[in-house]
Amino acid sequence: MTKTEDIQPAISAAPLHMIDIIRKKRDGGTLEPREIAFVAAGASDGSIPADQLAAWLMAAWLNGLSLDETRALTLAMRDSGEMFSPAGLGKRTVDKHSSGGVGDKTSFLVAPLAAACGVAVPMISGRALGHTGGTLDKLEAIPGYRTALSLEEFESVIAKCGASIIGQTDQLAPADRKLYALRDRTGTVENPGLICASILSKKLAAGLNGLVLDVKTGSGAFLREMEDTEFLAALMVVTSETAGTRTVALLTDMGQPLGRAAGNWIELAECVELLRGQRLAWSEDLRELSLILAGWMIHLGGKAESPDKGYLLAEAALEDGSALAVFMKMVDAQSGDISVFDDPAAFHKPGATQVVEAWESGFVAEMDTTALGWAVQRTGAGREKAGEPVDPHAGILFHARRGAHVERGEPFATLYATAPELLAEPIAILKQAIRFSNTAPNPVPLVGCVFTREAAEKYLKAASGS
Numbered sequence: 001m002t003k004t005e006d007i008q009p010a011i012s013a014a015p016l017h018m019i020d021i022i023r024k025k026r027d028g029g030t031l032e033p034r035e036i037a038f039v040a041a042g043a044s045d046g047s048i049p050a051d052q053l054a055a056w057l058m059a060a061w062l063n064g065l066s067l068d069e070t071r072a073l074t075l076a077m078r079d080s081g082e083m084f085s086p087a088g089l090g091k092r093t094v095d096k097h098s099s100g101g102v103g104d105k106t107s108f109l110v111a112p113l114a115a116a117c118g119v120a121v122p123m124i125s126g127r128a129l130g131h132t133g134g135t136l137d138k139l140e141a142i143p144g145y146r147t148a149l150s151l152e153e154f155e156s157v158i159a160k161c162g163a164s165i166i167g168q169t170d171q172l173a174p175a176d177r178k179l180y181a182l183r184d185r186t187g188t189v190e191n192p193g194l195i196c197a198s199i200l201s202k203k204l205a206a207g208l209n210g211l212v213l214d215v216k217t218g219s220g221a222f223l224r225e226m227e228d229t230e231f232l233a234a235l236m237v238v239t240s241e242t243a244g245t246r247t248v249a250l251l252t253d254m255g256q257p258l259g260r261a262a263g264n265w266i267e268l269a270e271c272v273e274l275l276r277g278q279r280l281a282w283s284e285d286l287r288e289l290s291l292i293l294a295g296w297m298i299h300l301g302g303k304a305e306s307p308d309k310g311y312l313l314a315e316a317a318l319e320d321g322s323a324l325a326v327f328m329k330m331v332d333a334q335s336g337d338i339s340v341f342d343d344p345a346a347f348h349k350p351g352a353t354q355v356v357e358a359w360e361s362g363f364v365a366e367m368d369t370t371a372l373g374w375a376v377q378r379t380g381a382g383r384e385k386a387g388e389p390v391d392p393h394a395g396i397l398f399h400a401r402r403g404a405h406v407e408r409g410e411p412f413a414t415l416y417a418t419a420p421e422l423l424a425e426p427i428a429i430l431k432q433a434i435r436f437s438n439t440a441p442n443p444v445p446l447v448g449c450v451f452t453r454e455a456a457e458k459y460l461k462a463a464s465g466s
């Protein structure tokens with residue numbers, strides 16, 4: 001059979017046709033950067049119809065993208081819109097991106113911690129979908145907080161406060177907006193090259209000097225196989241580094257919810273208590289991971305010689321209240337009402353509350369975190385379909401964690417739902433998601449491996465067998 005590659009003219013300036021590019025990828029060929037750029041440009045300006053883009057995505061999903069193709073797609077998608085230029089800030093800019101989880105609220109801690117240590121943090125975040133929570137939905141639990149800022153306003157908030165957390169704008173990486181929506185509808189999300197280009201195109205368009213990737217592992221992670229997670233982490237580090245952004249990926253445990261709260265307002269309240277210097281039962285993992293991630297951000301931002309020294313600076317900013325001051329200033333600058341933090345418990349007004357008692361005695365041996373994420377979503381805290389509203393006050397507060405010993409009848413979790421009739425389903429899911437045992441489970445490290453550029457290159461070389 002004649003392959004498209006064989007008949008395609010070898011003249012690099014020859015006109016391109018989407019049908020040839022689809023057939024080439026379908027037949028296992030490797031696309032040239034200009035062919036990939038043609039796809040990304042056609043996705044963002046609408047010149048390539050959705051059926052052809054979907055066919056190309058499926059061909060790329062089935063045959064994979066090489067490292068060079070992934071890099072070319074990332075850069076072409078980055079260049080499909082405007083670039084945020086942080087040069088005027090006069091500081092290095094560093095962001096953190098998490099692959100998503102349950103109770104994963106480190107953004108509210110790491111952004112002010114890094115900013116309090118002199119790094120500028122332009123953070124562009126997402127919304128809840130599926131079993132994972134969304135930073136923007138949590139922030140919108142604060143009355144008045146604006147997540148949609150123009151790039152000019154974004155820059156002015158960062159200049160004033162050191163950090164700003166907003167949602168994706170139409171201006172940055174529009175090709176991803178189009179391609180991601182199509183991937184969602186055509187079963188082509190779970191491909192390392194496509195995920196890498198999607199995440200990094202948005203991050204690189206924000207003009208970052210440094211990027212810390214928090215890639216989740218365990219029962220609450222999107223990718224369940226450790227090998228897939230490691231490959232994606234290494235791929236993102238090498239792709240981002242070769243595009244000029246200092247990048248590190250930390251593989252971190254999502255085998256249980258992070259911290260004690262999973263929802264919207266209750267997660268913010270937990271973070272503000274930590275920023276006020278309190279040590280909370282069942283929040284130690286959240287505090288520790290946030291300090292580790294912030295330590296890396298401060299190091300990549302040039303304010304500490306090593307991530308360990310960055311950790312110590314972050315801890316000092318937590319203890320002396322300077323990170324809390326940055327957080328409040330940022331919320332105020334984005335029109336949020338900071339008075340709700342005067343008494344977070346008084347502001348919390350769920351439609352229905354129920355304490356679930358431990359239904360067995362023993363050690364909490366396993367938590368199916370994906371199921372727990374669905375339980376949180378069913379309280380009203382998350383959404384089933386993009387665009388649906390979420391309840392700021394719904395969610396679950398956990399009173400025990402993996403490894404804890406509980407007695408039957410002790411409070412295990414408190415559920416907050418939009419209405420009483422929404423309590424039964426999450427309670428049933430919660431009870432299915434927990435396994436008790438007579439013996440304590442083996443401890444799981446909070447941070448597994450760390451991929452710097454060198455480690456990531458080594459990993460990819462070994463993975464490709466060269």
Ligand code: URA
Binds near residue numbers: 180195196198199
């Ligand atoms: N998040 C993104 O932004 N893109 C993906 O492809 C996956 C997760």
